[in-house]
Amino acid sequence: xxxxxxxxxxxxxxxxxxxxxxxxxxxxxxxxxxxxxxxxxxxxxxxxxxxxxxxxxxxxxxxxxxxxxxxxxxxxxxxxxxxxxxxxxxxxxxxxxxxxxxxxxxxxxxxxxxxxxxxxxxxxxxxxxxxxxxxxxxxx
Ligand SMILES: [Zn+2]
Ligand SMILES: [Zn+2]
Numbered sequence: 001x002x003x004x005x006x007x008x009x010x011x012x013x014x015x016x017x018x019x020x021x022x023x024x025x026x027x028x029x030x031x032x033x034x035x036x037x038x039x040x041x042x043x044x045x046x047x048x049x050x051x052x053x054x055x056x057x058x059x060x061x062x063x064x065x066x067x068x069x070x071x072x073x074x075x076x077x078x079x080x081x082x083x084x085x086x087x088x089x090x091x092x093x094x095x096x097x098x099x100x101x102x103x104x105x106x107x108x109x110x111x112x113x114x115x116x117x118x119x120x121x122x123x124x125x126x127x128x129x130x131x132x133x134x135x136x137x138x139x140x
Contacts, residue, residue: 005101046093060074073085
């Protein structure tokens with residue numbers, strides 16, 4: 001078993017996550033683009049009891065989602081990095097930003113969602129499962 005640490009840009013917020021994650025999902029939706037400031041988001045879903053806030057204080061912001069359930073985002077009040085979020089649709093899971101691990105060897109996402117909003121230049125891995133919209137019953 002491996003424990004990984006996710007942290008914000010300034011380092012005051014650190015999250016310990018016990019592997020393996022339940023699912024890794026890439027999302028191309030407009031909300032993820034605005035949240036990350038990037039072309040897509042990669043969410044690493046862990047069982048809630050495998051994730052622990054080690055250091056720091058997070059601020060929260062909640063918004064409704066396409067599923068009809070709100071999502072609460074936790075971010076660093078100093079540097080603004082959003083390192084984890086909680087989709088109320090999946091109360092047993094916590095999503096952690098893949099980039100917050102800053103590990104080039106981190107496993108690849110198994111699925112890609114909202115590909116209708118994907119930037120044309122983003123090339124997906126060959127074996128990834130693709131959904132034009134959000135998948136119906138999956139932590140996407
Ligand atoms: Zn920070
Ligand atoms: Zn998204």
